[in-house]
Amino acid sequence: MAACYHGFDPAAYLQYNYTAPRADFKRQDSIVPWKLGCLHRAFTEGDVSGELLVDIGSGPTLYQVLSGCEVFNRVILTDFLEVNRQELRRWLRDEGDCGLDWTPYLQHVCKLEGRQPSVWTEKAARLRAVVSDILPVDVHHPQPLAPGALSSVGADCLVSCFCLESVSPDLAAFTRALGHIQGLLRPGGHLLLIGALGESYYFGGPGVKIPVVPLNEAEVCASLKETGFTLIRLEVYTLPQDMRVGVDDVSGVFFVKAKKE
Ligand SMILES: C[S@@+](CC[C@H](N)C(=O)[O-])C[C@H]1O[C@@H](n2cnc3c(N)ncnc32)[C@H](O)[C@@H]1O
Numbered sequence: 001m002a003a004c005y006h007g008f009d010p011a012a013y014l015q016y017n018y019t020a021p022r023a024d025f026k027r028q029d030s031i032v033p034w035k036l037g038c039l040h041r042a043f044t045e046g047d048v049s050g051e052l053l054v055d056i057g058s059g060p061t062l063y064q065v066l067s068g069c070e071v072f073n074r075v076i077l078t079d080f081l082e083v084n085r086q087e088l089r090r091w092l093r094d095e096g097d098c099g100l101d102w103t104p105y106l107q108h109v110c111k112l113e114g115r116q117p118s119v120w121t122e123k124a125a126r127l128r129a130v131v132s133d134i135l136p137v138d139v140h141h142p143q144p145l146a147p148g149a150l151s152s153v154g155a156d157c158l159v160s161c162f163c164l165e166s167v168s169p170d171l172a173a174f175t176r177a178l179g180h181i182q183g184l185l186r187p188g189g190h191l192l193l194i195g196a197l198g199e200s201y202y203f204g205g206p207g208v209k210i211p212v213v214p215l216n217e218a219e220v221c222a223s224l225k226e227t228g229f230t231l232i233r234l235e236v237y238t239l240p241q242d243m244r245v246g247v248d249d250v251s252g253v254f255f256v257k258a259k260k261e
């Protein structure tokens with residue numbers, strides 16, 4: 001699978017998935033506002049707490065920690081590719097020339113939090129303050145992060161979006177990878193997992209076709225149970241026709257909130 005990611009293009013990937021119509025903050029049925037709403041509710045309903053949030057397979061995106069950065073004092077971002085870690089560093093160091101303007105995302109999450117969108121600069125500053133590391137990760141390894149990356153206790157919360165199914169050749173590999181990241185979490189810690197349903201490929205750049213293991217809801221729930229998670233909530237988004245833009249064959253998106261037993 002690693003070879004499939006040769007040629008992954010962060011800027012193209014962001015353009016394909018994180019601009020309109022998939023990221024249209026004026027549309028109730030756009031995918032990205034739906035994801036941000038799921039994450040906001042999950043992080044703020046009172047049961048998620050602790051010090052350390054780890055995002056597994058961040059890619060070149062930050063949306064997945066815009067709510068969590070208000071709840072945790074330390075956030076670690078991770079990805080398999082240096083090109084993605086570089087993209088994240090560029091934004092976090094405020095170096096400009098980023099692949100995407102995250103301002104509308106910051107403003108949208110501020111609105112979800114009942115704050116004026118104009119305080120998006122405060123959220124940006126908060127995120128830059130709490131992200132302590134941007135680390136390499138390989139979910140196919142029993143220890144996905146380098147030794148010593150986390151304390152022996154583990155993370156208090158994991159978030160992972162469109163990673164496991166996008167790097168696994170089959171359901172067994174997906175479940176093994178889920179088990180590997182489960183080991184990064186402390187007992188009682190939470191997992192917030194977003195992923196693709198019914199997807200068999202996506203383009204990670206022009207001509208960079210990446211295979212995906214097609215999942216259904218039952219398989220996701222069975223894998224969570226098999227790897228020692230208790231499901232708290234599963235939400236599903238079904239793509240309207242005009243969200244199918246030719247960059248993948250995804251039919252739906254799942255959001256899972258679960259707890260490590
Ligand atoms: C579809 S992208 C998801 C990016 C982002 N989390 C999002 O929500 O859009 C999948 C990511 O998995 C990363 N990846 C590839 N192989 C991996 C591996 N073995 N372990 C962890 N991540 C991997 C890729 O570099 C890529 O950033």
Ligand SMILES: O=[N+]([O-])c1ccc2c(c1)CN[C@@H](CO)C2
Nearest residue numbers: 017022031162166196202248250
């Ligand atoms: O609509 N979206 O917000 C969105 C974002 C990222 C991705 C998808 C859809 C579908 N394909 C996956 C790769 O497996 C990546």
